[in-house]
Amino acid sequence: xxxxxxxxxxxxxxxxxxxxxxxxxxxxxxxxxxxxxxxxxxxxxxxxxxxxxxxxxxxxxxxxxxxxxxxxxxxxxxxxxxxxxxxxxxxxxxxxxxxxxxxxxxxxxxxxxxxxxx
Amino acid sequence: xxxxxxxxxxxxxxxxxxxxxxxxxxxxxxxxxxxxxxxxxxxxxxxxxxxxxxxxxxxxxxxxxxxxxxxxxxxxxxxxxxxxxxxxxxxxxxxxxxxxxxxxxxxxxxxxxxxxxxxxxxxxxxxxxxxxxxxxxxxxxxxxxxxxxxxxxxxxxxxxxxxxxxxxxxxxxxxxxxxxxxxxxxxxxxxxxxxxxxxxxxxxxxxxxxxxxxxxxxxxxxxxxxxxxxxxxxxxxxxxxxxxxxxxxxxxxxxxxxxxxxxxxxxxxxxxxxxxxxxxxxxxxxxxxxxxxxxxxxxxxxxxxxxxxxxxxxxxxxxxxxxxxxxxx
Numbered sequence: 215x216x217x218x219x220x221x222x223x224x225x226x227x228x229x230x231x232x233x234x235x236x237x238x239x240x241x242x243x244x245x246x247x248x249x250x251x252x253x254x255x256x257x258x259x260x261x262x263x264x265x266x267x268x269x270x271x272x273x274x275x276x277x278x279x280x281x282x283x284x285x286x287x288x289x290x291x292x293x294x295x296x297x298x299x300x301x302x303x304x305x306x307x308x309x310x311x312x313x314x315x316x317x318x319x320x321x322x323x324x325x326x327x328x329x330x331x332x
Numbered sequence: 333x334x335x336x337x338x339x340x341x342x343x344x345x346x347x348x349x350x351x352x353x354x355x356x357x358x359x360x361x362x363x364x365x366x367x368x369x370x371x372x373x374x375x376x377x378x379x380x381x382x383x384x385x386x387x388x389x390x391x392x393x394x395x396x397x398x399x400x401x402x403x404x405x406x407x408x409x410x411x412x413x414x415x416x417x418x419x420x421x422x423x424x425x426x427x428x429x430x431x432x433x434x435x436x437x438x439x440x441x442x443x444x445x446x447x448x449x450x451x452x453x454x455x456x457x458x459x460x461x462x463x464x465x466x467x468x469x470x471x472x473x474x475x476x477x478x479x480x481x482x483x484x485x486x487x488x489x490x491x492x493x494x495x496x497x498x499x500x501x502x503x504x505x506x507x508x509x510x511x512x513x514x515x516x517x518x519x520x521x522x523x524x525x526x527x528x529x530x531x532x533x534x535x536x537x538x539x540x541x542x543x544x545x546x547x548x549x550x551x552x553x554x555x556x557x558x559x560x561x562x563x564x565x566x567x568x569x570x571x572x573x574x575x576x577x578x579x580x581x582x583x584x585x586x587x588x589x590x591x592x593x594x595x596x597x598x599x600x601x602x603x604x605x606x607x608x609x610x611x612x613x614x615x616x617x618x619x620x621x622x623x624x625x626x627x628x629x630x631x632x633x634x635x636x637x638x639x640x641x642x643x644x645x646x647x648x649x650x651x652x653x654x655x656x657x658x659x660x661x
Contacts, residue, residue: 233416256471
């Protein structure tokens with residue numbers, strides 16, 4: 215059980231090293247010639263206008279909120295789904311009630327226009 | 333002492349899996365170029381090696397000699413870690429993918445007991461790399477690409493999870509090996525007809541969106557965002573993004589095969605390992621086919637498809653499978 219996650223951790227660390235290896239080869243092989251135009255930001259060929267790190271409007275923050283609700287719901291469904299065959303009809307009815315509440319919530323968000331891209 | 337041996341084994345397996353991904357990415361890129369050429373009545377790569385088979389090796393050697401350019405205005409540290417995150421996220425997917433069976437041993441790195449949940453979590457790590465890469469470039473196109481990617485991942489994560497739950501209900505387990513074993517009689521795509529099939533379709537659509545491929549390639553969109561979050565990346569960093577993306581494509585197809593198409597099982601004379609690769613590459617072919625056939629979605633159409641179509645279908649699907657399991661078993 216714990217061994218599984220040791221493998222995952224080793225994969226993450228060794229994977230980082232392996233993915234970094236080509237970058238080391240590039241560092242050894244590739245030329246390094248620098249002039250101001252080369253390191254300027256690409257903007258369709260014109261001189262970049264200001265920075266990209268300005269204030270911007272994340273239009274989909276409501277999608278983000280709805281996402282949190284449904285993602286948590288999906289997490290609740292996992293343990294239920296695994297033992298579903300043992301629990302039978304009673305668990306099914308309970309889940310129908312749970313999902314109905316969520317679907318009413320989705321319908322409400324839909325009706326209120328939270329799912330429109332503006 | 334035991335721990336050290338296990339760590340050594342894990343490291344060796346990691347090298348094997350990484351090499352496997354690198355080779356299969358080369359195969360897929362070559363296949364994509366050849367197939368797209370074929371679909372557009374062109375010839376495609378043919379000069380390097382027989383039928384252009386060595387083209388990808390030539391490309392890799394070329395990319396290794398290219399300078400790594402970091403824009404002056406970019407955030408250096410975040411800019412250089414982003415491609416690594418994408419590549420490692422793709423690598424971590426492969427821990428739970430069972431490739432086949434030789435005798436009684438299943439060819440899998442670790443059969444984690446929450447396998448498919450782990451897979452979904454690792455597959456969605458990619459967005460962190462894409463979003464940080466887009467932001468750190470300090471380029472307007474890249475930033476837009478990164479933000480679009482976040483919106484897309486957030487939206488398609490849920491249909492993906494809902495179709496995984498359908499599989500968990502049918503198999504009563506989350507382990508990938510257990511899921512394949514549970515399909516011995518009948519593949520899940522044919523079980524609980526038509527709900528198993530619907531779950532498969534939802535999974536394929538959502539996984540296409542999660543891997544940022546056409547018709548859901550809004551984060552890259554060459555014609556409007558000039559490759560989006562990749563605009564500022566050169567040489568090997570760019571190819572790490574490609575590695576992650578194609579690695580994810582293979583991983584998603586393999587997962588679809590494991591969950592719906594019976595994994596490595598198949599008629600006798602063909603070995604299980606070969607069956608698995610035949611099925612997975614068939615799905616990869618479908619993904620490539622879709623890419624070169626359909627035009628790109630608009631962002632509002634993309635979000636509508638997820639929230640107003642796939643999400644209700646996924647919820648109804650779960651109820652359908654539940655009712656089927658209770659009434660007919």
